[in-house]
Amino acid sequence: MDLIDLSQTAELLALPFVQTALAAGAVLALLAGLLGPLVVGRGMAFATHGISELSFAGAAGALLIAGTAFVGVGALVGGILVAVIFAVLSTRARANDTVIGVVLAFGLGMGVLFQSLYQGRTANKFSLLVGQIVGVDSGQVIALAIVGAVVAVALVALYRPLLFASLDPDMALARGVPTRALGIAFALMLGTTTALGIQIVGALLVLALLVTPAAAATAVTANPVVATVLSVVIAEVAVLGGIILSLSPGLPISPYVTTIGFVVYLVCRAIGAVRLRRSGRRETQGGTPRPEPVA
Secondary structure, X not given: OOOOOHHHHHHHHOOHHHHHHHHHHHHHHHHHHHXXXXXXXXXXXXXXXXXXXXXXXXHHHHHHHHOHHHHHHHHHHHHHHHHHHHHHHOOOHHHHHHXXXXXXXXXXXXXXXXXXXXXXXXXXXXXXXXXXXXXXOXXXXXXXXXXXXXXXXXXXXXXXXXXXXXXXXXHHHHOOOOHHHHHHHHXXXXXXXXXXXXXXXXXXXXXXHHHHHHHHHHHHOOOHHHHHHHHHHHHHHHHHHHHHHHHOOOOOOHHHHHHHHHHHHHHHHHHHHHHHHHHHHHHHHHHOOOOOOOO
16 A cells, blocks of 8 residues: 555545545444444344345446446345345344355345446446445435434434343343344344445445444443444544545555454454453452461
8 A cells, every 4th residue: 555645635635525425434434333233242244244245236236227326226225125134034043144145145146247247437336345435425425314313313212122132032022022023123224224335335345334343342341332332433433544544545445444443353352351351360369268367
């Protein structure tokens, strides 16, 4: 990668399209940070990958049939459809992996086929995988903000039962919590967020945004609220930092965002390991019987 030119970066930050890209990235990072801990808690990291592949296939199909104007619609249809399929058909962890693996392979194959048949600009095809966030216009940001607000409100309204169903699904079902309906609702939120991310940061980067910040956050805290806040902060730092660092070299933001997220994840894993060792040492010392005083 080229060295970062600070003066050039400062000049680019003043451009309207860069500011629009930062706004879009901030909204997407907020959504990913909010949903990420539940994705990790529900063991849906692999499912998220499958949803992103079907969103990619839907976007590629829309690009082939109707052009760039309908890429977002295709991604949204593909992402929501496969998310609901996963929620309805997957009742056991092993069956879940099987369904996801089958659908993921199909989605990836169809996406590659649609891209191969598309005869337009190569940049349009490449952006579906790694994104082209600097090409986001103000209308897309407004749409992203509206959909993001709806998803955020729905998540807040369903957060407690969703958390209960994620941590202990059997107990939640025994207590009368509608786990299947909650699963479908969460799948709709996840599919929508993934589809929005496809047209902004690409199919490959959505997985990093939805999983890596949450995995880093849960490595240092078991408190779900703290983990969610920390996940949002990490996602924002990764996305906004990645956009800023990519401006001067003129490279895709993917390697920057994923590198920032991965480094933060390693740091959080190290912090979590140190805290775990200290906690185990204190428990060992506290459980050791004290010698009785000599008379």
